[in-house]
Amino acid sequence: MPGPDSKHELIRTLADAEQRELIEPESRLMLEGVLRMADMTAGDVMVAAPRMDLLDIAADYDELLGAVIRTGHSRFPVYEGQRENVIGILMSKDLLKLQRAPELNLRTLLRPAVFVPESKRLNELLRDFRSNRNHLAIVIDEFGNTAGLITIEDVLEEIVGEIEDEFDDAAVTESGIYTLADGSQRVAGDTAIDAVNSAFGIALPADEFDTIGGLVAHELGHVPRRGEATEIGGLRFTVMLTRGGAVRWFRVVRVPGDERDDTG
Secondary structure, X not given: OOOOOOHHHHHHHHHHHHHOOOOOHHHHHHHHHHHHHOOOEHHHHOEEHHHOOOEEOOOOHHHHHHHXXXXXXXXXXXXXXXXXXXXXXXXXXXXXXXXXOOOOOHHHHOXXXXXXXXXXXXXXXXXXXXXXXXOEEEEEOOOOXXXXXXXXXXXXXXXXXXXXXXXOOHHHHHHOEEEOOOOOEEEEOOOEHHHHHHHHOOOOOOOOOOEHHHHHHHHHOXXXXXXXXXXXXXXXXXXXXXXXXXXXXXXXEEOOXXXXXXXX
């Protein structure tokens, strides 16, 4: 019996194998993620330059430590003068060396920055990440300007993150809101605030921001990270999945009246 002769047919064969219970749904989704990843580039999943968290080589220790604690990243691009001028990568753990020996020059702690074009294929980038210890790369556009950054986590999320996207059907695409089995709601980050108000019977402000992702980011004061949660208008928004520096999906539940944060 001839096998599939195209990627589309292979994906369809995987779906058939799942229906016949030859493979688990999670396995099928991850395999599809691997196949799709081969067609994607660094530019497709990078964190865009304006959303990058960078450190200034001229900042003092307290500023650096504050940025590390606030963002929770393990690696940071470090710039000198202008944000475009990335001169290296600082590992958060290396800040401990500065604490123990303040006389150290921050420059000596920097690791070389890796630069990749927007057109770099994700499967090639994953291979590069696995072969070296620097799991963050600066993405540059065709003119050599900084377009964004990408980490090994961003690449791997294209595989395991597809599990989070199993509800990406026509109904979800149209409304951006999907009811999960536990009664909570799954809400796309780009869902219009008016749609959220209508679905939950609330009155979130829609004058400054068009999408729920924009409103939540404003309330938090930074780009939300996976697992982060905040309460607004009697709802608790928990970040399920982020892509390219923006929230792809929230899990939303109503907050009981006696648990509500008065600031929400």
